Amino acid sequence: MTTTNGLNRVVIEPVTRVEGHGKVSLLVDKDGHIQQARFHVVEFRGFERFVQGRPYWEIPVLVQRLCGICPVSHHLAAAKAMDMRVGATRLPPTAEKMRRLMHYGQMLQSHALHFFHLVSPDLLFGFEADPAVRNVIGVAADPRFKQLAVMGVLMRKYGQEVILATAGKKIHGTGAIPGGINKNLSIAERDALLKDLPQMEAWAQDALKLCKQYVQDHLALVQEFGAFPSSHLGQVRADGAMDLYDGNLRAVDSGGEVIFDQVKPIDYHQVIAEEVRSWSYMKFPFIKSLGPERGWYRVGPLARVNVCTYIDTEIAERERKEFMALTGGKPNNLSLAYHWARLIELLHSVEKIGELLHDKDLQGTDLVAKGSPQEECVGIVEAPRGTLFHHYRVDAQDQVSMANLIVSTTSNNEPMNRAVHGVAMRYLDGKKLTEGLLNHLEVAIRCYDPCLSCATHAMGEMPLEVSLYDLDGNLLERVRR
Amino acid sequence: MTAAGASSVLLVGFGNPGRVDDGLGPAAAAAIERLELAGVTVDADYQLTVEDSYAAAAHDVVLFVDAAARGPEPFEFRRLSPAPGASFSSHSIQPEGVLQLAQELFDRRPAAYLLAIRGYEFEELSEGLSPRAASNLEAALGFLSPVLRARAFEAALAQRPMLEETTQT
Numbered sequence: 001m002t003t004t005n006g007l008n009r010v011v012i013e014p015v016t017r018v019e020g021h022g023k024v025s026l027l028v029d030k031d032g033h034i035q036q037a038r039f040h041v042v043e044f045r046g047f048e049r050f051v052q053g054r055p056y057w058e059i060p061v062l063v064q065r066l067c068g069i070c071p072v073s074h075h076l077a078a079a080k081a082m083d084m085r086v087g088a089t090r091l092p093p094t095a096e097k098m099r100r101l102m103h104y105g106q107m108l109q110s111h112a113l114h115f116f117h118l119v120s121p122d123l124l125f126g127f128e129a130d131p132a133v134r135n136v137i138g139v140a141a142d143p144r145f146k147q148l149a150v151m152g153v154l155m156r157k158y159g160q161e162v163i164l165a166t167a168g169k170k171i172h173g174t175g176a177i178p179g180g181i182n183k184n185l186s187i188a189e190r191d192a193l194l195k196d197l198p199q200m201e202a203w204a205q206d207a208l209k210l211c212k213q214y215v216q217d218h219l220a221l222v223q224e225f226g227a228f229p230s231s232h233l234g235q236v237r238a239d240g241a242m243d244l245y246d247g248n249l250r251a252v253d254s255g256g257e258v259i260f261d262q263v264k265p266i267d268y269h270q271v272i273a274e275e276v277r278s279w280s281y282m283k284f285p286f287i288k289s290l291g292p293e294r295g296w297y298r299v300g301p302l303a304r305v306n307v308c309t310y311i312d313t314e315i316a317e318r319e320r321k322e323f324m325a326l327t328g329g330k331p332n333n334l335s336l337a338y339h340w341a342r343l344i345e346l347l348h349s350v351e352k353i354g355e356l357l358h359d360k361d362l363q364g365t366d367l368v369a370k371g372s373p374q375e376e377c378v379g380i381v382e383a384p385r386g387t388l389f390h391h392y393r394v395d396a397q398d399q400v401s402m403a404n405l406i407v408s409t410t411s412n413n414e415p416m417n418r419a420v421h422g423v424a425m426r427y428l429d430g431k432k433l434t435e436g437l438l439n440h441l442e443v444a445i446r447c448y449d450p451c452l453s454c455a456t457h458a459m460g461e462m463p464l465e466v467s468l469y470d471l472d473g474n475l476l477e478r479v480r481r
Numbered sequence: 482m483t484a485a486g487a488s489s490v491l492l493v494g495f496g497n498p499g500r501v502d503d504g505l506g507p508a509a510a511a512a513i514e515r516l517e518l519a520g521v522t523v524d525a526d527y528q529l530t531v532e533d534s535y536a537a538a539a540h541d542v543v544l545f546v547d548a549a550a551r552g553p554e555p556f557e558f559r560r561l562s563p564a565p566g567a568s569f570s571s572h573s574i575q576p577e578g579v580l581q582l583a584q585e586l587f588d589r590r591p592a593a594y595l596l597a598i599r600g601y602e603f604e605e606l607s608e609g610l611s612p613r614a615a616s617n618l619e620a621a622l623g624f625l626s627p628v629l630r631a632r633a634f635e636a637a638l639a640q641r642p643m644l645e646e647t648t649q650t
Contacts, residue, residue, distance in 0.1 A: 062499070064499075067527075071527065137582060152531060153535055154535070171525045
């Protein structure tokens with residue numbers, strides 16, 4: 001595998017158990033030392049063309065086609081943007097609370113799926129375990145962990161039931177419309193969801209306990225694996241509380257100093273810009289005041305727990321305090337801590353679902369608001385993977401003339417690259433590359449739960465492929481599993 | 482034609498209607514749902530995920546309907562078995578994995594089949610099937626409707642090219 005210039009390139013394409021198409025490339029010299037490590041995203045671009053000329057009221061449904069795993073997040077971000085189009089500056093309580101219920105259902109099912117399906121195999125069996133076992137079916141087939149797998153399946157199912165009750169069908173969700181919502185929650189739907197809620201709360205706490213035990217048992221690993229200082233971005237309420245559905249933008253640096261705070265969604269472009277790099281299809285957003293070199297930031301559960309002042313549900317707030325105590329109240333900059341933060345949010349979502357289900361506003365009949373139409377429309381939600389920006393311009397004929405999206409995985413592009421580079425240098429440098437060692441890179445990427453425009457699947461696609469190239473691009477070896 | 486006490490059937494059409502022919506599965510599911518067949522539960526989603534194992538375990542027969550980027554035209558019909566070694570990728574799961582989870586977690590092994598309808602265009606972000614895929618869908622529905630009404634899944638296997646007990650196209 002030695003080339004004339006003494007360097008080999010290892011490519012992992014695509015990375016398993018993440019959305020869409022991504023690949024990792026390692027440039028390795030003749031002694032096995034890592035010269036370069038990058039995470040490339042083969043992102044489908046074309047959404048702007050897809051929506052151009054479409055009437056604004058179609059957009060909240062159309063955007064669900066972007067992602068098979070988080071259509072609800074796109075649905076809500078687009079609906080919030082189109083609230084501005086119809087001038088709905090304040091939604092009726094029923095509409096806002098139905099959307100929030102939908103959003104927390106999405107958060108619950110997505111976080112449960114990620115932890116139980118994608119992450120637990122790595123934690124339970126070890127990063128270097130046989131890949132034939134290190135997957136969700138391996139978890140299910142092991143008598144020690146079968147109940148954990150059942151929990152994962154049923155929590156995911158519960159979240160989907162919340163979404164069905166608020167958004168309609170899985171594939172054609174139409175719940176949120178410009179200015180409001182198209183249905184309320186019936187008493188029968190409410191009671192059906194309330195029945196299983198205590199079990200969901202108990203299981204969310206069980207999952208958190210499992211994750212904290214892992215951290216306690218592997219503290220040295222957690223503290224060094226993909227750890228690096230970064231800024232953090234998230235949406236918070238006016239009083240600084242975590243708010244996954246609505247709020248204003250706040251960014252803090254790696255030490256917790258505020259970079260900006262309470263920036264309204266419509267003003268996001270005043271604080272965030274995007275950069276293009278030649279080796280990746282995905283853009284690199286950055287905080288304008290810090291510039292492209294220093295302005296990259298993390299989003300998602302870790303960033304949200306870091307930026308918020310507090311969480312407004314009792315048990316999740318207790319867990320947040322324990323989490324922050326690990327770093328003396330300063331932001332946590334450990335990639336593996338994403339899992340812990342994600343499970344705090346999972347618990348928070350269950351608590352918020354409980355609050356909402358007991359709120360009589362959900363049975364209200366005032367569902368839509370209107371006002372003075374606006375041309376510039378921005379909607380931001382905290383999607384399961386991080387801050388999701390939808391920005392549209394709608395012309396006088398009610399047609400979309402411009403669209404710009406910043407998805408959470410795009411914001412985490414640079415952090416994922418840093419994590420891959422750090423893990424490659426720490427665990428792979430100078431060693432013979434085995435499947436188990438290469439899985440360390442995937443573990444690092446999975447911390448961020450990336451979603452890489454996953455829209456098409458077709459039978460039999462997307463195995464893991466490891467290819468070794470020389471510097472001239474010649475394929476030396478390829479392994480599929 | 483469905484007799485009382487006939488087997489319960491779950492039909493799951495999956496794929497993304499926003500990616501041209503990837504929408505074949507949901508389109509088939511929508512067409513079958515309109516028939517309102519007794520004892521047939523119809524579901525559609527962008528992709529299969531772990532909780533589909535719960536629904537699968539609650540039925541006697543599971544029929545997955547998906548687009549195929551390769552393989553026989555206009556469609557292929559074949560039997561599926563649980564497969565612990567099925568390829569896992571992304572947040573989604575393969576049909577064989579759904580069946581394996583149903584068996585491991587809920588101790589149920591429903592009879593299972595895949596109707597893979599051949600598609601041709603998957604890359605564009607665009608709604609609507611290509612003309613050839615639409616024609617294949619029509620042929621597939623013409624085949625599937627009487628099979629569902631009569632619960633004649635095993636007999637139907639003999640009518641179409643079959644890859645017995647396979648896991649991948």
